[in-house]
Amino acid sequence: MEPRILADLEHSYGIMVRHATPVAGGWLNRKWKVETGSGTFLVKQFSHSRYDRTGLDQIHHALQRQRVLEAEGFPCPRIVPCRQDAVRRVDDETTYMVMTFCAGGIERHDTISATQMHSLGKACGAMHLAFSRLPVAGVKGYPLCGQRLIDSLWAYHRTHAGQMAKDAPIAYRQTIQAQEAVLRTLCAEWLDRLPMGIAHEDFSADNMLFHPEGVSAILDFDRNQYSWLWHDIGRALLSFSWTGERLDADKVAAFRAGYATCLPLSHQDVVEALRITWCLESPWWIVPERFAGDGSEKITRFRDELLWLTHRWFDLDSLV
Helix, strand or coil: CCHHHHHHHHHHHCCCEEEEEEECCCCCCEEEEEEECCEEEEEEECCCCCCCHHHHHHHHHHHHHHHHHHHCCCCCCCEECECCECCEEEECCEEEEEEECCCCECCCCCCCCHHHHHHHHHHHHHHHHHHCCCCCCCCCCCCCCHHHHHHHHHHHHHHHHHCCCCCCCHHHHHHHHHHHHHHCCCCHHHHHHCCEEEECCCCCHHHEEEECCEEEEECCCCCCEEEECHHHHHHHHHHHHECCCCECHHHHHHHHHHHCCCCCCCHHHHHHHHHHHHHHHHHHHCCHHHHCCCCCHHHHHHHHHHHHHHHHHHHHHHHC
């Protein structure tokens, strides 16, 4: 941990660090599990190469919304504020935050139980319900426009189809070709009918901790913003119920039942959640560099999930 953060923890928070252990995960940001005389905390330093001042301001507002959730008893880390601010900006190069360290383990699609999936669905529904009570004016992403998303997807497709190398991997070539049929099914009216509101927007396996009976904590609210709510649902179901060939029906049903304790979620809603996830994530994962064969296991799975959605788009009603 940087000496300037150690010094500022003592000066600004009154926290004397006894031991700091790096925590893996997070793109460019750095994390430490910090042992102190007053408890165990997680310190997260934000990358100034990833975030400019506007980006850091948006994170500050996103974390203030996390504080609202925590105050309502939602399972997430408690942010330790500095003079009411969730983010501490030391200087032009150093910005960090402090929160309680949450116990629990990370589950994957092949380890998570139906009981844990039910708990995750309930947590997702409770989060959406709590966020629905917050004002949205000024929140990043607000307002949404379905036609704008469709236009961006067509532009992305045309660019990649037009610039495809002759020796492009066959899987990439076939997926780009299959995208056109999918894009022709999209219309702004469909997108504009889907539920919108403040969503987590990074509701994936790395950002959830579990105990044997359910969710221990939902993590990393940095990206929460106004979006299509069901993106959170689609992302969670792909992360935890997609086996590599199909969706695990029991796990999908358990998540649905948990979510429905807070908000309605039908079979058709799940299908639409998977489709909006494709719309939002395909530009991230269906790009040439994801087919180079040297990606991490996590990145490869994201890519393969989107490939599966592309090629099963017209069968999703029967596959869920």
